[in-house]
Amino acid sequence: MHFSSSSVSSHPLAAYGWDEGWETEFLPYSVQSLLPGRVVRVDRGMCDVVTEAGVVRADTEFVVPRDPMKVVCTGDWVAVDPAGSDPRYVRTLLPRRTAFVRSTSSKRSEGQILAANVDHAVVAMSLAVDLDLGRVERFLALAWESGAQPVVVLTKADLVPDPVTLSHLVEDVVASAPGVPVLTVCAREGEGVQELAALIGRGTSVLLGASGAGKSTLANALVGDDVMDVQATRDMDGKGRHTTTTRNLLPLPDGGVLIDTPGLRGVGLWDAGGGVGQVFSEIAEFARDCRFHDCAHDAEPGCAVRAAVDEGELPLRRLESYRKLVRENQRIVAKSDARVRAGVRQDWKRRQAEGRAAGEAKRGRGPWWPAPPR
Template sequence: MNDVPHDPHAPHDPHARHGLARFGWNDEVADAFVPHAAAGLLPARIARVDRGRCEAITPHGTVHAGIEPVATHDPTRWLTTGDWAAIGDDAQGRPEVKAILPRRTAFLRSTSSKRSEGQVLAANVDHAVVAVSLAAELDLGRIERFVSLAWTSGAQPLVLLTKTDLVPDPDTLAHLVADTETVAPGVRVLPVSSRTGEGVDLLRALLTGGSTVLLGVSGAGKSTLTNTLVGREVQQVNTIRDSDGKGRHTTTARDLIPLPDGGVLIDTPGLRGVGLWDAGEGLEQAFAEIEELAAQCRFHDCGHHSEPGCAVLAAIADGSLPERRLDSYRKLLRENERLAARTDARLRAEQRQRFKQRQATGRHMMERKRGPAGGRSRRGGGGGSGW
């Protein structure tokens, strides 16, 4: 990598100095980068991570960089698309990520691994857009999961009902939007169609200038929508079965793509599973109406089963709260609690293992210092007792 002189104050003028403004560079990122600028490192935003290396967008273009110095055992801290980083040279003079800047937001889910680990899908995003295809029946429970994780990430959720051209009846479409709004309180629900252009201009306006992660299952139309927003084909599009709206994964890795009117879009592979990860706060927001009702219950620890004066059960009785919502809330709470318990147990086990390894290493080093026979030959001057 070229040796580029750095002015510690330069990051505060991103338009004139860095050319990273269109990728989200702002004063907050600049302030976090100041010590790295003083060390002669180059700012970059991670566009793609693959097989131990990454594509990083710098003020001088895209570089392919190693990531060994920022390797960690915690998957939630692994380098990911959207991260801001500091780039320097390795021993051979090749670009290498030296540090990851603190994340403003991060979208995480639990993996399918039995180790109960988290996986970070994108970092430093303003909008978490959940694409839901109308080619198949609405899965309200899945929408609730995505919305809960989106709230947990710190980003603003937005639900897109894609492929509205498959629902020509306006009344039917209105009902589908209303059903989705019921399970996503406080979240904007926008019907869109890449084929007809419905909702695309409004979506483009909503996303301009920010960083957006596009999420959804395979076949939700994310890649087609990405191409529509960008104005050219940047993602391959596969044919989707009309019978069930399913298809193969089009996007195989997370990519950071600049939008023509400003801002960036992170397209993600179709997610087969959307397990919760430390989603307590996100669940509170995703089920805000239940939380508000619970605050009105007679008992502060009301379980909403058969307790007297339960405002949640009263709302179910009068029809203002669908029973399905309470069932889903309980289910996701139990899942989140189970995952937290398994994660704590795993972390405790790993801590014990690391402690045992340190003990073993310490004993080994002490034995090496003592030498043969515990050091008696040095202190005793021969084979007799030296004590």
């Protein structure tokens, strides 16, 4: 079945993001009597798919690939068997527009897709515990790399009653998130929720953060109903109890959908070089004045980035965080790309040689001096 462009806006799936682009992508499958649908939940080889006829349960057996990056994920648009098929199968995935991916703990360094076809990546950080700016930067690197627009939401703002302290916390996050909106909310009281809803609009948003960050409470506030279970965090460390165990796609009352995710203990980078560069865009600006175009901003002479740190224009914490994420991303890429791996090894050897030369210089002799007699 083919839907004309004029009927796209009134299509039953329009509230879930169906548009002319998806209609065009689906056209080859409509002649096969398959139905378009969006995955709202995946669970052990089965998934719930919302279609024009409602939510159906479908098997993903026919789209289980060798590549873990192509498994069915919450947010995917798919083609499913029509009514009357028993069992019903997902027959294919439509090409993704965006994908939020992190690395797994696997020694094979595989990627894991957390959400697909996302317009906004909402990073929730709790003010009930000390803010981890490095973690904020890590989330943002993955968000930028996914193709989505990041948003940082500082939850549980009521636990910081002093407005001056709250203002300083917001300023710290803003400085660590160039180009990213930063909001404070108290979801239980509804404060800041409407501002967030207006910001993410009628598209698809994924809600990310550690367990205990208040994601489920925020999801309930955005949806306007208690659709997600909520439990109190532990008093001793502010950590939650993983009340959300699957990724769920929830329709929002004013249009658009929200994908709620389980609390993430680890957010390893996955080929996110571009995202890292965007998070630390000011470092790239300073780096334009470095003497060497491939400066690592470590021990090279004429480094404008280290000069910016010395002059107080760039916080040392930002540079250290940048170095850490760059090294981590290089390791991930090197595991899957032999050419990059060789380049990293060559760079490592060069740094070793530079370190030895620096050590010799500190001991009062350069490489052109003969070694002292023994």
